[in-house]
Amino acid sequence: MTFLGSAWNTSVRLAGLSLVSIAVSSAQTTTQSAQPRSAGGRSGIVVRKSYPPALVRSGSSLFQQNCSFCHGRDTGGGESGPDLTRSELVTQDVGGNKIGAVVRNGRPEKGMPRFDFSDQQIAGLLAFIHTQQNNARAKKGGRKGVDVADLQTGNATAGKQFFDGAGGCVTCHSPTGDLGGIASRYQDLKLEEQMLYPENAKSKVTVTLASGQTVTGTLEYLDEFTVGLFDPTGKYRSWRTGDVKYDVEDPAKAHVELLSKYTDADIHNLMAYLQTLR
Numbered sequence: 001m002t003f004l005g006s007a008w009n010t011s012v013r014l015a016g017l018s019l020v021s022i023a024v025s026s027a028q029t030t031t032q033s034a035q036p037r038s039a040g041g042r043s044g045i046v047v048r049k050s051y052p053p054a055l056v057r058s059g060s061s062l063f064q065q066n067c068s069f070c071h072g073r074d075t076g077g078g079e080s081g082p083d084l085t086r087s088e089l090v091t092q093d094v095g096g097n098k099i100g101a102v103v104r105n106g107r108p109e110k111g112m113p114r115f116d117f118s119d120q121q122i123a124g125l126l127a128f129i130h131t132q133q134n135n136a137r138a139k140k141g142g143r144k145g146v147d148v149a150d151l152q153t154g155n156a157t158a159g160k161q162f163f164d165g166a167g168g169c170v171t172c173h174s175p176t177g178d179l180g181g182i183a184s185r186y187q188d189l190k191l192e193e194q195m196l197y198p199e200n201a202k203s204k205v206t207v208t209l210a211s212g213q214t215v216t217g218t219l220e221y222l223d224e225f226t227v228g229l230f231d232p233t234g235k236y237r238s239w240r241t242g243d244v245k246y247d248v249e250d251p252a253k254a255h256v257e258l259l260s261k262y263t264d265a266d267i268h269n270l271m272a273y274l275q276t277l278r
Contacts, residue, residue, distance in 0.1 A: 051127035059128030062121055070112070075132040080111060084129055085136035096126045108222075109200055109252070152272075154265075159273025162266055169270075172254060175277050183278045192271050197255055204249040205229050207239060219248060 064073060070081030077083035084090050093099045100122045106114035117125070163169040173179050186194050193199070205219040207227060220236065221228035227246050228238035 049130065051131060055124050055127045056131050058121075059124030059126070062117070062125055063128050066115060067125075075129055076136075085133045087133070090129055090133050093126065093130070096122050099126045099129060109202070110197070154268030154270070154272030156269070156272040156276050158265070159269035159271065162270050163273055167258065167266070167270065168254065172251070179274070179277050181278060183275045191274060192267075195255075195271060195274055196259065196267075198252055201251040203251060206247045206249075208245040208247075209239075210243060222248070 063071075063075070067075075067081075068078070070078050071084055072078040072081070075084040089098050089102065102112070103115050103117060103122060103125065106112050163173075163175075182194075183191060203219040204216065205222075205227065206214055206216045207229065208214050215229070215231060215237065217229035217231040217237070219228075220230055221238065225241060226238055227241050227244065228236060230236055
């Protein structure tokens with residue numbers, strides 16, 4: 001589904017001063033407005049930066065070419081990418097420290113490839129994305145975020161029935177196994193996000209060698225040239241993709257397929273059931 005490239009290289013080049021300098025010097029004005037800072041209703045001062053129009057336009061062009069297919073032309077979300085105007089990561093980003101890291105390293109577990117953009121290109125992207133988020137938040141009406149109370153309306157019994165039956169969850173998960181204590185590890189919206197699209201779920205891969213031997217393990221690296229895995233003993237092994245056949249089993253696939261089948265009641269009920277697993 002995606003070329004991971006060096007997505008597993010955890011070194012992030014954003015530590016250098018250049019990108020931060022570009023982002024800081026690009027911000028022309030800063031405005032403050034007394035608005036709710038979070039979905040929990042806490043009020044505070046929201047600081048918004050205004051970027052040079054030319055920088056925003058360059059970021060917009062780059063976004064349309066590389067990101068709009070997943071995240072929508074206006075950053076409002078698309079077929080497979082989230083709404084960036086509501087993204088906590090975007091909100092928490094300072095000078096590209098979070099946006100740049102995601103862009104350059106990708107999110108292979110979610111199907112997002114890495115992009116080898118320059119500091120100037122990253123600066124344009126963050127200017128455009130922040131501007132779009134600021135514009136969305138400036139619009140009157142519509143609550144940005146989710147209150148905890150929104151997540152407490154389901155029926156746990158009905159949720160268990162969905163888990164064991166129509167949802168098919170029990171075929172991959174166990175309430176006393178991998179999901180044991182999940183409500184203690186994830187709370188509120190994070191739990192619902194993990195339920196709908198599990199983050200950091202490792203894919204399994206089976207590699208078939210030319211001899212016919214198969215090796216199965218946890219997928220660690222995949223691009224057009226190389227496939228690598230950790231086998232059950234914890235040993236890393238890799239092969240050239242042209243020399244082997246491989247089959248990747250994405251654990252998030254079943255969750256994605258459910259997204260088009262859930263009713264609102266299913267989601268609330270399943271959420272209520274998961275909240276009992278402490």
